Amino acid sequence: MEIPEKLLKFKFHIIFTTLLSLLLLSLFLLAPRFLTILSYFWPLFVSTALFLIAVVFFAKVSPPITETTSCEKAGEGLLDYVAGQPEEILEQIDDDDDEEEEEEDNTQTKSDQKSEKASEFLAKASNDDDDHDR
Numbered sequence: 001m002e003i004p005e006k007l008l009k010f011k012f013h014i015i016f017t018t019l020l021s022l023l024l025l026s027l028f029l030l031a032p033r034f035l036t037i038l039s040y041f042w043p044l045f046v047s048t049a050l051f052l053i054a055v056v057f058f059a060k061v062s063p064p065i066t067e068t069t070s071c072e073k074a075g076e077g078l079l080d081y082v083a084g085q086p087e088e089i090l091e092q093i094d095d096d097d098d099e100e101e102e103e104e105d106n107t108q109t110k111s112d113q114k115s116e117k118a119s120e121f122l123a124k125a126s127n128d129d130d131d132h133d134r
Helices: 002-009 011-030 034-061 076-083 087-133
Strands: none
Touching (some): 002 011
16 A cells, blocks of 8 residues: 555646657657758858858958057948937037127127116216306
């Protein structure tokens, strides 16, 4: 009686092992052979290998990029153009803004000068009126 009791203790382990064994056996019997898979995918494997060989070849043949060159970084000018506001345009906009600020300052000082002249004129005119009244 001890053996059946011990077997019941490991009932789930035995079921799991049996199912896993059946799954692996059916996979080996029903799955295609390795050569079948290789014969189906050989163009993909060859093209991938040729591409990787070309990458390694061009990496060794092309000259290294030095950081000290005076050229722009590749594509930086194109990105500025696509962004729509290259540096030259931004500088022109900044210059125009500076000129407008100077003009505003000038108009304020001119209006201040005019108001001072007007107040001087009125003061002078009122002095003249006072002289005429006497």
